[in-house]
Structure formats: structure tokens, C-alpha cells
Amino acid sequence: MEDIRSAQQALEEARRTLDAAVQAARAQGSTWAQIGEELGMSRQAAFKRFGRPVDPRTGTRIEPRSVADVVGLTERVFTLIAAGDYETLMPLLHPQAARELTPDVIAETWRRVLAEVGTLQGAAGTHVELPGGGAVSSDDELVGTVVGATTLECEAGQVHGRVAVADDGQVVGLLLVPTDHGPLPF
Incomplete structure (x- = not known):
């Protein structure tokens, strides 16, 4: 020890x-x-x-987020989607993202996932990625927009799930793609 x-x-x-x-x-x-x-x-x-950016409105340092916070949020988002709990999910989305990612759009996308691989069983390998690459360790603190990435384990297969998280902790993008999908937009 x-x-x-x-x-x-x-x-x-x-x-x-x-x-x-x-x-x-x-x-x-x-x-x-x-x-x-x-x-x-x-x-x-x-x-x-x-980086140690400063908020121009307040002159204070923009507080970093932990990798664990982004990992937890990523898994929570997909758990809420799978449960159809849009009342809890929608406040997690940035208002601009929520205008495009309405409950109906999210539900229809999830319906397509269900038709391909069945119900969600859990998430595996959830981690955080930085735009443009670069390793992230579990102890790092992060500023700016980052991506929580996970493999959604479903009853008949897997799907890649990605959640773009802004510096304020709000979700600004969601992506669900097959595991054999080519290059990803984020």
C-alpha cells in the first residue's frame, strides 16, 4: 500500500x-x-x-469543472432520455439548444435507437474529450466547452452517445450514432 x-x-x-x-x-x-x-x-x-480565463463582466476567474462532473452529467442525460423524463432533462439544456432539441425531437431520435438496439441497459467507458484532441485525466479541471462521450449498452447492441457541455455546465449539443459511424461532428 x-x-x-x-x-x-x-x-x-x-x-x-x-x-x-x-x-x-x-x-x-x-x-x-x-x-x-x-x-x-x-x-x-x-x-x-x-488556461485561467477571466469573466469580463465580473473580473473573476471562470471556475473550471471537474472531469467527474462532466462524466456524471453525460450519463445522467442519457438516463433521462431513456426514461422519457423530459421535465428533468430540459433544464439541463442551454436555452438555445433547447429550442432545437425539443422533447419531440429527442423522443423521435431515441425511438430510432430503440428500434435498432433496444432499451438502455447502462453506459460504459464514459470519458471527457477536448475539442482538437488532447488527453484528459480524471483529475484535470476543465474550462470551456468539452464533450462527454460514452458507449450506451443496450439490450441488442451499442450506440455512441456524446454530450457537448458549455463552460456554465449546460448541455449545448447531443449526438447519438452507431458505433461504426465515421468521423463525428463533435
């Missing part, structure tokens, strides 16, 4: 060291593109992971 504790402490220290190195590089004039290239991710992914 001591090895596990020691490894966890080393991982936490490495994360703090990396964050400090990124902040120092920014202070010295490095661009997000340069930092992203060094880390093997896009400039947007680097910014979402390490």
Missing part, C-alpha cells in the same frame, strides 16, 4: 509541476499553440486544460 500512496503523491506532484511549468511558459510569452505542440495536443486543448 505504501507504493500506491507514494505513486499517487508523485503523480499529484507531477501535475502541479506541469501546471506551474505551463503558467511560467505563458508568463514568458509562450503561445497556447507552442505549449500544445510540446504536450502533443492542440492549442485549444492546452488552453482548456491549463
Whole structure:
């Protein structure tokens, strides 16, 4: 158990060291593109992971969200859709998204899923992706729009489910596609 504790402490220290190195590089004039290239991710992914944007209205830092929050929201959205609980689902959607993603549109889309693979049994492999790529660890804090991605396990097959989540925690997009679908729009 001591090895596990020691490894966890080393991982936490490495994360703090990396964050400090990124902040120092920014202070010295490095661009997000340069930092992203060094880390093997896009400039947007680097910014979402390490950026510290300030709300121009209040002058306060835009608070990051945890990966766990986005994972939980992603699974909750699909559970609510499968249950037909639009009264609980709709307030989770950004008002602009809710204008297009009406309960009728969502219900019809889910009906098509049911016709192909049956009822939802659960979600597997739920994780968070950054636009433009870039790894996300479960301990990262995120700003801006991110995507919760999961595999929906249904009684006769699987479907990929994706939820775009804005920096305020509201859902701005939903996507349900077959597992063999090609490139995804988000």
C-alpha cells in the first residue's frame, strides 16, 4: 500500500509541476499553440486544460469543472432520455439548444435507437474529450466547452452517445450514432 500512496503523491506532484511549468511558459510569452505542440495536443486543448480565463463582466476567474462532473452529467442525460423524463432533462439544456432539441425531437431520435438496439441497459467507458484532441485525466479541471462521450449498452447492441457541455455546465449539443459511424461532428 505504501507504493500506491507514494505513486499517487508523485503523480499529484507531477501535475502541479506541469501546471506551474505551463503558467511560467505563458508568463514568458509562450503561445497556447507552442505549449500544445510540446504536450502533443492542440492549442485549444492546452488552453482548456491549463488556461485561467477571466469573466469580463465580473473580473473573476471562470471556475473550471471537474472531469467527474462532466462524466456524471453525460450519463445522467442519457438516463433521462431513456426514461422519457423530459421535465428533468430540459433544464439541463442551454436555452438555445433547447429550442432545437425539443422533447419531440429527442423522443423521435431515441425511438430510432430503440428500434435498432433496444432499451438502455447502462453506459460504459464514459470519458471527457477536448475539442482538437488532447488527453484528459480524471483529475484535470476543465474550462470551456468539452464533450462527454460514452458507449450506451443496450439490450441488442451499442450506440455512441456524446454530450457537448458549455463552460456554465449546460448541455449545448447531443449526438447519438452507431458505433461504426465515421468521423463525428463533435
